Amino acid sequence: MIEVQDLRHTYDKRVALDGVSFAVRPAEIFGLLGPNGSGKTTMFRILSTLMIPTGGRALIQGHDAAKDPAALRREIGVVFQAQSIDVKLTAAENLTHIGHLYGLKGAALKQRVDEMLRRVRLDDRANERAETFSGGMQRRLELAKGLLHHPSVLLLDEPTTGLDPGARRDLWQYLQVLRDEERVTVIVTTHLMEEAEKCDRLAILSSGKLVALGTPAELKREIGGDVIVLETEHPEALAEHINQRFGVEATALDGKVRFEREQGHRFVTDVVEAFPGEIQSISVAKPTLEDVFIHRTGHRFWTEDEQAKQAEAAGKKKKKK
Incomplete structure (x- = not known):
């Protein structure tokens, strides 16, 4: 066809x-x-x-x-x-x-x-x-x-x-x-x-x-578990510590820590206990197509409005310099 x-x-x-x-x-x-x-x-x-x-x-x-x-x-x-x-x-x-x-x-x-x-x-x-x-x-x-x-x-x-x-x-x-x-x-x-x-x-x-x-x-099944997102003051450091402690591929993305794990609702308990006081909020969700995009590309699926805001913010930074 x-x-x-x-x-x-x-x-x-x-x-x-x-x-x-x-x-x-x-x-x-x-x-x-x-x-x-x-x-x-x-x-x-x-x-x-x-x-x-x-x-x-x-x-x-x-x-x-x-x-x-x-x-x-x-x-x-x-x-x-x-x-x-x-x-x-x-x-x-x-x-x-x-x-x-x-x-x-x-x-x-x-x-x-x-x-x-x-x-x-x-x-x-x-x-x-x-x-x-x-x-x-x-x-x-x-x-x-x-x-x-x-x-x-x-x-x-x-x-x-x-x-x-x-x-x-x-x-x-x-x-x-x-x-x-x-x-x-x-x-x-x-x-x-x-x-x-x-x-x-x-x-x-x-x-x-x-x-x-x-x-x-099919695309969402490739994620192989739940998608866990953590809010924290130091996402890069926390992502590295989670990688070292639990052997998962945690990444810092847009100021948050993101990783994938089967039975995520159980696993987050271990994470919170391992890093007391470092985690401000937690979300556990089933994979979406945006998660597939992140999984394959390593970055978010920016909408047109978000792209416009990013461009505006970048323009303001240039003017300040």
Whole structure:
């Protein structure tokens, strides 16, 4: 269905993709998970034929994204993060316009427009301008545009950006219907852990490299126990002492001590008794996808807001100097 083979891309001297390979199975929801700068947006642009890779190949239904983009475009529907509908047109007019671009016309086009509006539950608003729609309704109209020409693969770039929780839930329910009933393969980029959990399988990217591949459950099982986080005044020193005393791989991360251990709720008692007065708080939790990211990369999965705060803090430090 979809094969990515040793895909590489650079912007001037910056490496965006560094030899990424994976395959996507028919009729599955496949997630590209990564923070900003991980390479997932570059991957999306290559798969949607907007960009030619520096090296490697991306194949969809046997069509090479770089060598045969016209044939590949007939196989894919694309929903970009940025809005692409014309809000001054009605829902039906938006779909009719995109239908003309795909060579559809007459009764066949009208039938397909009516069908798609029913599928995304906008048939009762067909003749109303898109500017009167909520964010969730506009997103459903974007989906209808992407699916109008019966693609076998749907590519979505951060599809729930700007949606409220209810609209996000509706979108994911619809993607599951597409997979189960229409047998559409869905590739979705996201930086949200809760959305990645809904995917059948994931490729986790960091700094242009593929760092993990598998189902959410498989990836979390590799942690091999509970995740324990300790707050302390001297995290580096405490991490070293825990390593020496108990032989675990404790690390200082973001001012806290973090390590993994089976039956963590029992083990923390030994740690507290071994270092009285040094530990201010303790958390013991089952592994998450963020823990998988930390396990594979050694650093946290920074969100866009956290990255912005870090950049702001770094800028203030430079000014003081």
